Amino acid sequence: MRKKIVAGNWKMNLDYNEGVSLFSEIVNMVRDERKGDQLAIICSPFIHLNSLAKLGGNDVKIGAQNISDKESGAYTGETSAKMVKSVGAEYVILGHSERRQYFAESDALLGEKTKIALANGLTPIFCIGETLDERNNGSYYEVLKKQLVDGIFGLTEEDFKKIVIAYEPVWAIGTGLTASPEQAQDIHAFIRSEIQAKYGFNTADDTTILYGGSCNPGNAASLFAQPDIDGGLIGGASLKSRDFTDIIKALNS
Numbered sequence: 001m002r003k004k005i006v007a008g009n010w011k012m013n014l015d016y017n018e019g020v021s022l023f024s025e026i027v028n029m030v031r032d033e034r035k036g037d038q039l040a041i042i043c044s045p046f047i048h049l050n051s052l053a054k055l056g057g058n059d060v061k062i063g064a065q066n067i068s069d070k071e072s073g074a075y076t077g078e079t080s081a082k083m084v085k086s087v088g089a090e091y092v093i094l095g096h097s098e099r100r101q102y103f104a105e106s107d108a109l110l111g112e113k114t115k116i117a118l119a120n121g122l123t124p125i126f127c128i129g130e131t132l133d134e135r136n137n138g139s140y141y142e143v144l145k146k147q148l149v150d151g152i153f154g155l156t157e158e159d160f161k162k163i164v165i166a167y168e169p170v171w172a173i174g175t176g177l178t179a180s181p182e183q184a185q186d187i188h189a190f191i192r193s194e195i196q197a198k199y200g201f202n203t204a205d206d207t208t209i210l211y212g213g214s215c216n217p218g219n220a221a222s223l224f225a226q227p228d229i230d231g232g233l234i235g236g237a238s239l240k241s242r243d244f245t246d247i248i249k250a251l252n253s
Ligand SMILES: O=C(CO)COP(=O)(O)O
Pocket: 009, 096, 168, 172, 173, 174, 175, 176, 212, 213, 214, 215, 233, 234, 235, 236, 237
């Protein structure tokens, strides 16, 4: 049975005190709303991880938004998977379009980061998504397939079973333009069929695939009602405790 997940991506927002305070609110609210088999995750900047992991308990899990592709050593400014794991984080977002676009992260690099995350006991939330041009010129299935093949289809089946995938159309991120439930379902079914072709039915059926891109309390329920959408990766709305909790509630509707 695949897990239902709502994960917040705080991106580069909130100083330390603001982060701890928002997270405490989220934990208190989520505790009352979350059903036992559902997972709430907050992916914060590195600075917050240690404190949030102590506050979250079983109600809200913690993830990072990036890790180094190296184990350790003379890489000034980098943070390793082992360091992230050592403070109690369990997840890491990899392949986010902002990292692909602004930090030139390639599929090959992301493949390395995925392996190093898994080797250190972190669960990657691996993002893929097409740009507006790629949507308009009809190349998006090809683009998404390449991101899957070059990024994560090199994993053994045992490792692949541990990861979470997020479909985030770049044109929907932070724009207020959400993919319609039908558009998102179409892509999620496509992703699942590619996983099935590579790893077989059971692995495909068990893989959690999240939708991300202007997901909010008003549209979450109709997205999550689609058969291949298993929850969301939430940017802006994860910075408001009520909105984030309402999106978790939408998993039940
Ligand atoms: O990038 C996202 C989550 O990773 C989505 O961001 P928004 O929800 O702000 O569109």
